[in-house]
Structures are given as C-alpha cells and as structure tokens.
Amino acid sequence: MDVFVNLMINGLATGMLIFLLAAGLTIIFGLMDVLNFAHGGLFAWGAYMGVWTFASTGNYLLSIVAAIAAGAALGFLMERFIIKPVYGNHVAQILITLGVMIVLTELIYAIWGPNPVLAGLPAFLDGSWIIGGIVLIKYRLFIILVGLLVFAAIYYVLHRTRLGLVVRAGVMNKEMVEALGINIRKLFMLVFMVGAGLAALGGVLFGPYSGVINGQIGMNYGILAFIVVVIGGMGNVIGSALAAVIVGLAGAFMAYYVPELSLAVNMLLMLLVLLFRPSGLFGARR
Amino acid sequence: MVARFLTIPRTVLLLIFVLLAVLPYVLDSRYWLILLTQVFIFAIFAMSYDILLGYTGIVSFGHAMFFGIGAYSVAIFMDRFGNSYGSLLAAVGATIVLTAIVSAIVGLLTLRLQSHFFAMLTLAVSGLFVVIAEKWRAVTHGTEGFTFAIPPFLRDRTVMYFICLFMMVITLMLLSRFTHSPFGRVLLAIRENEKRTESLGFQTLYYKVIASVVAGVFAGLSGCLYALTLRFVNTTVLSVQYTLDVLLMTIIGGVGTLYGGILGSALIQLVHHYLTNLAKVHWIFERWLILFGIVYIIVVMVFPHGIIGTARQWWAKRRFLKMREERTLNG
Secondary structure, three states: EEEEEEEEHHHHHHHHHHHHHHHHHHHOOOOOOOOOHHHHHHHHHHHHHHHOOOOOOOOOOHHHHHHHHHHHHHHHHHHHHHHHHHHHHHHHHHHHHHHHHHHHHHHHHHHHOOOOEOOOOHHHHOEEEEEEEEEEHHHHHHHHHHHHHHHHHHHOOOOOOOHHHHHHHHOOOOOHHHHOOHHHHHHHHHHEEEEHHHHHHHHHHHHHHHEEEEEHHHHHHHHHHHHHHHHHHOOOOOHHHHHHHHHHHHHHHHHHHHHHHHHHHHHHHHHHHHHHHOOOOOOOOO | OOOHHHHHHHHHHHHHHHHHHHHHOOOOOOHHHHHHHHHHHHHHHHHHHHHHHHHHHOOOOOOOHHHHHHHHHHHHHHHHEEEOOOHHHHHHHHHEEEEHHHHHHHHHOOOOOHHHHHHHHHHHHHHHHHEEEEEEHHOOHHHOOOEEEOOOOHHHHHHHHHHHHHHHHHHHHHHHHHHOHHHHHHHHHHHHHHHHHHHOOOOOHHHHHHHHHHHHHHHHHHHHHHHHHHHHHHHHHHHHHHHHHHHHHHHOOOOOOOOOHHHHHHHHHHHHHHHHHOOOHHHHHHHHHHHHHHHHHHHHOOOOOOHHHHHHHHHHHHHHHHHHHHHHHHH
C-alpha cells in the first residue's frame, strides 16, 4: 500500500511537470502550426534559472518568478526573431527550432558549466507528513497542487474569457479569426510567451524534485512532452493533461516494476497512437 | 568533348581529388591523415543524409541509428569472430541488411505521417536504439563500450586514408547517379510538392521509403568505416549528437547538392579542431557548438541552400547577366 501510494504521487507529480511543458507545446501547435523542438530547452533554462536564483537569494518565490520571466523573455525573442520568418514552412521550422535547442543547451553549459548542479529545497517544503504509516513527501504534493492550479487557470482562460475564445477559434480556423479583424500575430506572440513561461515553470519545479539538474533534462523532458502531446491530440489542452497523467503514472510504475521498459512503453504508446489514431486519444476533431 | 566535360567546377573538383590522392606522399603527418580520414567518413554520412533532407525533403532526427548500426556491426563481428577479412566482409554485409531492414520498417511505419511527426518519431526510435545498446551489455558492453582488433593491413593509417577517400568518391558517384536517375527526379518532385506528385500517379510512400533505405545503408557503411578507424565503439555512435553533427554539415554545406555534405564535413571537422585548440586561450571555444548552432540558424533563415547552393545561384545569376550584356551589345 505504501509503495502504491508513493508511486501514485510520484507519477502524478511527474505527470504535472510534463503537463506544464506539454500545455504550451500543444497550444502553440494548434494555434500556430509550429512544433517547437526547442521547448525542452526552455524547460532546462527555467530549471537552471530557478536553481541559480534560489542559490543566490534564498527566496523560493523569487526563483519561480525569475524562471518564468526568463522563459517568457526567451519565448518572446524566439517568436519575434526566429520563428516568425519561417511561419508556414514546416521543414525550416523543424530545422530552426532544433538549432535553437542546440544553442539553448550549449548556452546553459557555457554559463553554468557542464557538470550537474545541485538544486536546493526551501525549508517550508522540505520533509514529509506521515499519515497512517504512509509517507507523503511535501514537495511532490506541492508540485501536484501547482499543476492542478495551472490546469484550472488554463481551463478558465480558455473557456471562460474572450481571449480564450479567440485562441480556441484560432486553433479551429486561423483564417476565419483573422478575417474577423483580430490581430492573430499578436495572439501568436502572447501564446508563445505563455507557453514558454509554463515550460520554464515546469523546469523550476523540476529542480528540487530531482535534486540535481543537467543540460540533458531539456531533451529528455522535451521528448516526453511530445509523446504527451501526440497522445492527447495536437492542440487539445485537456487531452494533454490526461495524457500527461497517464505517461507520468506509467513512467513511475514501470520504473519501479520493469525499469528496462519505462521509456519504451511511452514510445510504443506514441507509435500506436500515431499509426491508428493520429488525432490523439482524446477529442475526435480534425 | 573533353572541353565540354571539363567545366570549371568539375576541373576544380578533379584537382581537389588528385591533390587528396597524392597528399599522403607529400605531407608526412599522421595527425592530418587521421583528421582527413574523419572528414571523408563524415562526408559519406552527410551525403547519405542529404538524400533525405536535400533530395526528398524529409527531416529525420534519427540518422545516427544507422551510423551506429554500422559501427556496432563491425565492432561486434571483430570482437566475436576474430579480426579476419571474412568477418569484416560479414560485418559489412550485416550492416547493409540490417540498415535496409530497419530503415524500411521505420519508413513504412512513419513516412506516411506529417513531417512534424516523422521528425519526432525518428528522434524517439533512435532514442530506443540508445536504450537497447545501453541495456544489452552482454554484446555492447553498455556505455563504456569496448575496443577490438581489426585486420592488420587496415591498421596502417595511410591505407585507411585511401580506403575512406575511395569510398567517399564512390559514394559521391553512386548517389549522384541515383539522384539524376528518373527515380531521383520523382524524389525532387516529392520535395517540391508531395500532393501534386501523388496526384500525378506516383506512390510517394514507396519512393520515400526507398530513399530512406538508400540513405540508411550509406549511413551504415560510413559507420563501418568509423569503427574501423577508431577500433573502439560505445553508445555515443548512436546518440543524437551525431545526428546533430550531420545536420549541421549538410545544412551549412548546402542541401540537395551532395558536394555540400563533403564541404560541410570538412568545414565542421576542421573548425571544430581549431576551436578546440583555442580552448586554452578562452573557455568559450570549448563550446564550439554555440557558434555552429548560430551559424546553422542563420543559414536556415537566410541561405537555405547552404554554401554550395548559394554559390551556384550566384554563379548562375552572373552567367545570366553576362549573357544579357552580350546580347545587348550584339543586338
């Protein structure tokens, strides 16, 4: 029972982190038709920025803010100078965002060094509660809480505000939205920055969760986010949230029971979905 | 006839190859021989990638897996069955068969998807290969890798130099034939407009799968040569790093030209070598990939045809202007 609950919490926490990455990826794809191969790089930047700020100031809240700000700023620069010139050209987009991924990763190595960096944990989130013989690690519950809050916020914005209405309409039919007199380019930039900020938030939460960060986490979590986006359906945020939880839980349980297969299972799941249901498991549009 | 065959670019090319062929007799430097051998090997790898990216217009992020299959085939056959020519031949045969099968299966499963998904899936599948190589320690010795003996004659660096040079020229000729064949023309059509090619009655999936098999087999062969020169193999030969290298080489050299792969390989190997030496001067040179990443982004954005393609365009434009000038003078 103890093991089961722990794996559950672990899986949910990982799922939430992947969701933060996948949410931006999926909206950006749905709205702008851009698959951002550098999204994992923003995650890694968030992690490093957060750990560095926390190590130098000791203020956890500030480290989260700094990471999100760094992510959004990078997102702004990327959209404005790198992705904008290649809208509509898929091959160039894939190539160029991969180039950005290389530069982002190498910059991390150049600034913070190639060795893994230890990530500190604030005192109020350290430790665990023991309820009825089950150990609940505080920080993991905190990640789950933040993930749920972000999901609720995204859901609220997308379904209860005018901005969300425009975004959803844009995912369905860009040209129509443009024809109705809405500046879709501005919307693109906003969505890209929010997506980048969410990825960075995922990164900063990831730091203390794993205890140590390195430049490779961007690529690793980027691939997981792709898998989630494919399973959930491109452009479908709620589908992504469900898929992230599935992938997170599958990863946690597989890593405990059959560690050799943990990565393979997710890849196979993605392959099957792409072959038999390319629109994703959830939501049947497109 | 001779004058028509020997255009200026061809003459330059021929001169370069002749120069490379006599180089070992003029230049007595083991170091340069090894560096140039690496350039030739990666040129083969980059040309094979150009078949996909430049001639068919598909972006694969998993090309390193074919390179790795070639390298591991040679390493494992040498390790298990002794360092005879027989086992080397068997290893090369195994490479061809394995890369052909893997690329055909991966291609059949994934090439019908949109370019986004294809790129992602190839990244994922090549990731799986790394995991397999890491876990199957009995054969691959995991991440640490292993060294192995090769046929004594091939231990000579000059011999390897000539073999690799020869293989590069042969690859260039074969792939050039391939791309100029009617089959290659269909690939170009797919690159330009896949839907239209399909509506003209071509089974585009079939053409794309064959293209990826050709690319996979040549990548595997370059991997064989790589393992032979290194006499050591570990899981990095399968890693994304090699895919990135080949991507940089092809893009910077020029996509859809084949020669671009050779130029890109030479450029990146040489610059990498010099920048790593400069690391003593300033640590930033240790991270030479930043520089290449930025150059790469600029090339994709501003010169999508790379060095060779841009030079060709410039050449064609000059000839056109000259012709027009002559015409106005005469007429």
